[in-house]
Amino acid sequence: MSDTGGGHRASANAIEDALDALYPGKFECDIVDIYTEYGPFFPINSYPSMYKIMAKYSFLWESFYNFGETDFGLWLNEVLLDTFCFEPFKECLNRPSGSTNKRADMVVSVHPLCQGTPLKILANLDSGGKTCDFSARDTPFVTVVTDLGGAHITWFNKNVDKCFVPSDVLNKKAASRGLKEDQIVQYGLPIRRGFWSKVENTSQSSSKPSGLFEILNRKGEQAVSHLSDRENVRQHLGLETDLSTVLVVGGGDGMGGIVGIAEALATALGNYSDVVSYQMVVVCGSNEEAKQTLSGKEYGAGVKVSVEGYVNNMDEWMKAADALVTKAGPGTIAEASICGLPCMLFAYLPGQEEGNVPYVESNGFGKYSRDPDVIAETVSSWLASPEKMKSMQQAAQTASRPSATLDIADDIAQIAFATRQH
Numbered sequence: 001m002s003d004t005g006g007g008h009r010a011s012a013n014a015i016e017d018a019l020d021a022l023y024p025g026k027f028e029c030d031i032v033d034i035y036t037e038y039g040p041f042f043p044i045n046s047y048p049s050m051y052k053i054m055a056k057y058s059f060l061w062e063s064f065y066n067f068g069e070t071d072f073g074l075w076l077n078e079v080l081l082d083t084f085c086f087e088p089f090k091e092c093l094n095r096p097s098g099s100t101n102k103r104a105d106m107v108v109s110v111h112p113l114c115q116g117t118p119l120k121i122l123a124n125l126d127s128g129g130k131t132c133d134f135s136a137r138d139t140p141f142v143t144v145v146t147d148l149g150g151a152h153i154t155w156f157n158k159n160v161d162k163c164f165v166p167s168d169v170l171n172k173k174a175a176s177r178g179l180k181e182d183q184i185v186q187y188g189l190p191i192r193r194g195f196w197s198k199v200e201n202t203s204q205s206s207s208k209p210s211g212l213f214e215i216l217n218r219k220g221e222q223a224v225s226h227l228s229d230r231e232n233v234r235q236h237l238g239l240e241t242d243l244s245t246v247l248v249v250g251g252g253d254g255m256g257g258i259v260g261i262a263e264a265l266a267t268a269l270g271n272y273s274d275v276v277s278y279q280m281v282v283v284c285g286s287n288e289e290a291k292q293t294l295s296g297k298e299y300g301a302g303v304k305v306s307v308e309g310y311v312n313n314m315d316e317w318m319k320a321a322d323a324l325v326t327k328a329g330p331g332t333i334a335e336a337s338i339c340g341l342p343c344m345l346f347a348y349l350p351g352q353e354e355g356n357v358p359y360v361e362s363n364g365f366g367k368y369s370r371d372p373d374v375i376a377e378t379v380s381s382w383l384a385s386p387e388k389m390k391s392m393q394q395a396a397q398t399a400s401r402p403s404a405t406l407d408i409a410d411d412i413a414q415i416a417f418a419t420r421q422h
């Protein structure tokens with residue numbers, strides 16, 4: 001993977017965690033930002049910082065993303081990576097992993113730019129350096145797509161053993177890139193452990209969650225948070241227990257114009273009433289500037305606002321909230337749907353996040369607007385209508401795939417076990 005955005009490492013960590021939970025002591029995972037650690041020179045070794053800049057100026061990102069999906073862009077990317085990254089990436093894939101003195105038994109990619117060249121390198125290593133023909137590879141290689149309603153073409157390489165996709169749209173996109181039905185597996189997005197808790201209640205959403213949960217239970221694992229009840233969670237987080245609660249998030253980096261949206265929303269909610277009726281929590285992620293700008297400000301009498309920086313307990317903040325106002329990040333949306341949180345989307349990154357807007361809207365658990373007044377009106381109208389809230393909460397949970405991480409990890413484990421027996 002590479003740390004372009006927070007989602008790739010988060011997914012990798014979640015899969016590692018799930019392997020540990022299901023098969024303790026059986027796997028050692030070596031999670032590598034291959035571009036930063038092994039990229040031969042600028043700009044290849046600086047993708048994460050370049051991504052941060054481009055994500056800020058979305059027209060830049062849009063042009064880059066769209067160019068990368070053209071035939072010429074795909075060809076150029078392949079030629080550049082094969083020419084300049086083959087040898088350095090080979091060093092990475094050949095390095096001793098974990099406590100063994102051998103290279104990895106299996107490779108899992110959770111990044112759109114980690115398919116073609118790594119697959120050729122594995123074929124080369126498996127054939128003793130004789131060829132780069134894909135068919136010579138016998139080290140298993142799977143891709144786990146970490147986008148949701150849209151994804152770049154480079155995610156889909158028909159030479160992988162399995163490609164795990166989270167949604168119907170990406171299932172179709174994988175098929176349209178030539179992957180066969182038996183290569184495509186659809187469970188959901190891998191997300192961190194704190195969100196695995198509702199697996200037991202949604203067994204219809206997956207082929208085998210209850211089985212996996214039995215394994216966890218047999219091992220005495222506490223997969224369900226001890227703070228399941230919303231009021232307890234609020235108390236634990238220092239929030240009022242009886243106020244309608246709106247959570248505002250801009251992804252791991254606090255992007256999408258979070259300051260402007262939070263201020264306008266707080267002002268609108270604050271003016272709705274003379275007595276405190278709402279509380280709003282703004283999670284700024286790693287955006288320190290946003291945290292400083294928003295902290296300590298007073299809004300109208302109707303709202304109480306608290307501001308957080310990067311939080312490590314997003315599952316608790318989501319469990320405490322009635323509604324979420326967020327940038328259309330795939331991780332945040334998948335987590336919110338597990339928590340049954342209606343989502344008001346206020347921004348998306350062109351390209352891969354664009355499809356997350358119809359994903360949320362067509363699944364019936366949210367809306368999109370850039371206009372802070374529309375956002376405030378929409379969210380407060382949801383909160384004022386128990387029926388509307390109930391139907392959106394149900395829609396969110398129906399779309400959710402809380403067992404996805406365990407399902408993906410279990411499939412990966414089975415592939416690894418089968419290969420070792422061989």
Ligand code: UDP
Pocket residue numbers: 005006007010249250251252253283284285286309310311312313314328329330331332333335
């Ligand atoms: N997140 C977090 N703490 C924060 C802000 C965000 O743990 O303070 C997590 C959030 O729960 C989600 C991820 O960061 O898992 C953000 O991923 P998403 O795909 O929504 O957006 P990205 O940051 O990749 O643009």
